Amino acid sequence: MVTYYRDRDVRVTSGGVRIGGHDYRLDDFAQVWHERGRRQWKAVAGRGALGLAMMTPLVVGALGVLVALVIDASVATTIALVGGSVLIGLAAAPLADVLLEFVDRSYDRGSRRLEIWADVRGARTMLVRTDDAQRFGQIYRALQRALDHHPVSR
Structure with missing residues (x-):
């Protein structure tokens, strides 16, 4: 059999x-x-929330760089703001890896x-x-x- x-x-x-x-x-x-x-729609909204969570560090990092370049601050403060913003933006990579696993599981569930x-x-x-x-x-x-x-x- x-x-x-x-x-x-x-x-x-x-x-x-x-x-x-x-x-x-x-x-x-x-x-x-x-x-x-x-x-x-609960499953679809959950996927949207995961996508938003993946994008947030990139948006916050880009805004930080923009603010650092726009404000009239000392060179040391501008470098610190840009550096911190880049580090926040780089946090998107490991966060995205974890969150993409959840997205994959949500598609498996349907x-x-x-x-x-x-x-x-x-x-x-x-x-x-x-x-x-x-x-x-x-x-x-x-x-x-x-x-x-x-x-x-x-």
Whole structure:
């Protein structure tokens, strides 16, 4: 028996599917499809906030350099302001590295509720509902592979 996908709630094999405590034979599926829910603006706003957090040190550094050049201060004060502003701007690099990791994870999770549906013995049945786009894709592809490699015995 070939296992196409397995986690604590879902198991897709060449022998059948176990989802949410229910067992299905591959012959039980007449059709499998997916549906996407509405966009969750909380996830989109979170990505925007992360982008803003990455840009903030650059903007503050640029403003500091601009202020240092515009004000009428001594050379030592101007050099100190420019140096401090450049250091603040350089802080954007390590901060961006950390924040980009969070952005990547947010795209893995996705911004929509995803559902896998099937026509099981004539009844429309929701098999999986998740916000995790990566997990959804793995389960859906595993179902497709299992059904593609299953001999039709109808």
